Amino acid sequence: xxxSVTTPVSPRLSKSAAYTFxxxxxxxxxxxxxxxxxxxxxxxxxxxxxxxxxxxGWMGGLRPxxxxxxxxxxxxxxxxxxxxxxxxxxxxxxxxxxxxxxxxMSPVQRYSQEVIDLPHPPKPLHxxxxxxxxxxxxxxxxxxxxxxxxxxxxxVKSVEDYAIFMLNPEGIVITWNLGAKRIKGYEDYxxxxxxxxxxxxxxxLSTGKPLRGLxxxxxxxxxxxxxWRVRKDGxxxxxxxxITAIRDEHGTLLGFAKVTRDNTQRRIxxxxxxxxxxxxxxxxxxxxxxxxxxxxxxxxVSHDLRAPLRHLIGFSLAxxxxxxxxxxxxxxxxxxxxxxxxxxxxxxxxxxxxxxQLTSGPLDIDEVDLTRLTKEIVAELEALNxxxxxxxxxxxxxxxxxxxxxxxxxxYNLLENAVKFSMRADEPEINFGSEMWDGRTVxxxxxxxxxxDTKYADRLFGPFQRLHAKEDFAGTGIGLATCQRILxxxxxxxxxxxHAGQGATFFFxxxxxxxx
Amino acid sequence: xxxKVPPSxxxxxxxxxxxxxxxxxxxxxxxxxxxxxxxxxGEINAEMRVxxxxxxxxxxxxxxxxxxxxxxxxxDLHLPRVSGxxxxxxxxxTDETRLLPVAVLSSSELLDDREQSAAxxxxxxxxxxxxxxxxxxxxxxxxxxxxxxxxx
Numbered sequence: 001x002x003x004s005v006t007t008p009v010s011p012r013l014s015k016s017a018a019y020t021f022x023x024x025x026x027x028x029x030x031x032x033x034x035x036x037x038x039x040x041x042x043x044x045x046x047x048x049x050x051x052x053x054x055x056x057g058w059m060g061g062l063r064p065x066x067x068x069x070x071x072x073x074x075x076x077x078x079x080x081x082x083x084x085x086x087x088x089x090x091x092x093x094x095x096x097x098x099x100x101x102x103x104x105m106s107p108v109q110r111y112s113q114e115v116i117d118l119p120h121p122p123k124p125l126h127x128x129x130x131x132x133x134x135x136x137x138x139x140x141x142x143x144x145x146x147x148x149x150x151x152x153x154x155x156v157k158s159v160e161d162y163a164i165f166m167l168n169p170e171g172i173v174i175t176w177n178l179g180a181k182r183i184k185g186y187e188d189y190x191x192x193x194x195x196x197x198x199x200x201x202x203x204x205l206s207t208g209k210p211l212r213g214l215x216x217x218x219x220x221x222x223x224x225x226x227x228w229r230v231r232k233d234g235x236x237x238x239x240x241x242x243i244t245a246i247r248d249e250h251g252t253l254l255g256f257a258k259v260t261r262d263n264t265q266r267r268i269x270x271x272x273x274x275x276x277x278x279x280x281x282x283x284x285x286x287x288x289x290x291x292x293x294x295x296x297x298x299x300x301v302s303h304d305l306r307a308p309l310r311h312l313i314g315f316s317l318a319x320x321x322x323x324x325x326x327x328x329x330x331x332x333x334x335x336x337x338x339x340x341x342x343x344x345x346x347x348x349x350x351x352x353x354x355x356x357q358l359t360s361g362p363l364d365i366d367e368v369d370l371t372r373l374t375k376e377i378v379a380e381l382e383a384l385n386x387x388x389x390x391x392x393x394x395x396x397x398x399x400x401x402x403x404x405x406x407x408x409x410x411x412y413n414l415l416e417n418a419v420k421f422s423m424r425a426d427e428p429e430i431n432f433g434s435e436m437w438d439g440r441t442v443x444x445x446x447x448x449x450x451x452x453d454t455k456y457a458d459r460l461f462g463p464f465q466r467l468h469a470k471e472d473f474a475g476t477g478i479g480l481a482t483c484q485r486i487l488x489x490x491x492x493x494x495x496x497x498x499h500a501g502q503g504a505t506f507f508f509x510x511x512x513x514x515x516x
Numbered sequence: 517x518x519x520k521v522p523p524s525x526x527x528x529x530x531x532x533x534x535x536x537x538x539x540x541x542x543x544x545x546x547x548x549x550x551x552x553x554x555x556x557x558g559e560i561n562a563e564m565r566v567x568x569x570x571x572x573x574x575x576x577x578x579x580x581x582x583x584x585x586x587x588x589x590x591x592d593l594h595l596p597r598v599s600g601x602x603x604x605x606x607x608x609x610t611d612e613t614r615l616l617p618v619a620v621l622s623s624s625e626l627l628d629d630r631e632q633s634a635a636x637x638x639x640x641x642x643x644x645x646x647x648x649x650x651x652x653x654x655x656x657x658x659x660x661x662x663x664x665x666x667x668x
Contacts, residue, residue, distance in 0.1 A: 302623075302624040303623050306623040307544065310623050310645045311546040311550070311644075314546070314550045314647070315645075317645070317647060318550065322553070322557070
């Protein structure tokens with residue numbers, strides 16, 4: 001520390017003036033109390049007294065404040081005795097304690113004022129030596145730096161997280177702190193007097209970056225930068241730098257304050273983050289490439305599997321038409337079987353393609369009203385005359401978030417199945433609704449049709465599985481597999497409950513992956 | 517329109533292209549056979565020229581020896597060397613062939629082929645196999661009088 005604490009000197013008042021101020025202020029306060037307080041009230045006098053002690057501390061420092069406190073304390077006792085003949089010892093003691101505290105705080109009060117008043121150096125900073133000489137001179141005269149300046153200097157010096165140092169207008173380092181030593185590796189005697197360009201890499205030096213930064217700070221008052229800088233040992237660190245030009249009240253450049261932070265860890269984290277981001281993007285690209293591949297596969301399935309089938313069907317047709325007279329009934333029957341088999345195979349390929357298309361694109365999520373959707377599908381089935389004499393009971397259900405098109409496919413398949421398998425009932429009835437199971441919404445489609453044996457329930461949802469002869473019930477056997485794929489993509493599941501001859505109920509959940 | 521079918525193949529060689537021409541661009545022998553049958557069974561008054569390679573088709577259509585334009589082009593999309601869509605694009609981009617009736621033949625109905633063909637200016641998109649019924653309907657739909665089936 002540059003100066004001794006025992007001789008605080010006010011920047012505003014000389015020693016004698018400070019004590020004079022203390023005495024006068026104390027007397028004034030006591031007289032004011034004498035004149036005013038009978039009418040205002042006795043206790044509020046202490047507010048005035050504390051204010052006066054504080055003012056003395058601010059103007060003169062610790063000792064004048066102490067003097068003021070003593071004078072007022074004694075004076076108050078005297079005045080009370082003469083004027084009121086009453087004395088509340090507790091109030092008086094409280095005042096003395098508060099006053100004592102204010103007195104003790106006066107150096108801090110003055111110190112904070114110093115900080116606000118910075119920069120305070122009286123002359124431009126030039127070379128390091130000059131600066132030290134100046135410091136020496138201040139020290140010798142004993143009036144160079146106040147306690148607060150010393151404290152502030154100490155504060156800056158002891159900051160470890162930031163390199164905080166000053167440059168003169170030519171970029172020569174003139175102060176150094178702990179943080180600067182820790183970050184850059186130089187002791188103060190190694191670096192003070194050197195140009196700040198030592199912190200830069202050869203690449204930056206060759207492009208003239210350091211001086212550009214300094215020029216910018218001079219022109220605009222402020223310069224911020226991030227980049228690799230060089231430590232004493234030659235290793236590099238990622239620096240966040242702020243250079244601020246410091247000028248006196250006439251605008252003359254005194255130098256620069258430079259604050260540097262070592263953000264190498266942050267930089268590494270950022271780079272890792274960037275790398276992770278790149279990898280993610282790469283994966284998205286790969287994923288979309290995989291989707292493209294799937295599309296290409298679907299296309300080739302569509303084309304390459306179908307082409308020979310078309311030939312089969314085409315030639316069978318040609319045979320039947322062109323050689324009609326040469327074929328007997330049995331021969332014609334065989335041809336019909338060939339054609340039918342070909343057409344069925346074609347239907348399967350179509351379904352398979354639809355399944356892969358339905359389950360590979362992105363979901364288009366929106367709020368969906370399944371009850372309304374069910375009513376629409378019922379109307380559609382009725383319009384197509386597919387569901388005559390079936391009684392539909394559609395209950396209101398909670399809204400869900402999902403892909404409208406895909407959920408429509410689910411409901412369509414379930415309702416179509418329900419109609420198909422209940423048509424032979426005496427009074428076919430189909431219910432749609434929802435129930436709460438353990439706090440989760442479970443939707444259901446229930447019919448009173450032929451049902452099925454539950455031991456086959458697992459097989460229901462595999463592609464091309466069927467539990468009934470296709471002669472009895474038409475269909476490719478892909479509908480429930482499609483439902484399952486779609487509901488899985490919605491984070492839900494589907495299951496069935498049935499008994500042969502007693503109808504079937506299909507339950508499903510949406511957006512409830514935890515169920516599985 | 518009544519045009520006599522040439523009585524012999526010899527006459528066909530010496531007097532080529534007296535009948536309107538159907539150009540079939542298709543590399544699948546089975547489809548070529550089925551289409552030829554459809555022309556025959558549908559009693560279409562036309563010669564048929566089959567090209568089973570995309571590049572050959574381009575040379576035939578845009579080469580110098582081309583004298584008479586076909587009355588109808590039946591175009592498969594999956595061809596060696598040059599794709600059917602490319603040929604279609606070229607036909608529509610060339611002044612001489614811009615108005616040629618082109619029907620695209622395809623085995624796939626689900627995917628982009630249909631849309632792409634339409635976008636590039638195909639007049640029709642026909643699913644294989646080509647049958648006499650389909651071919652007659654196609655000619656009627658495109659209004660190609662020269663190819664109207666014989667009435668007797």
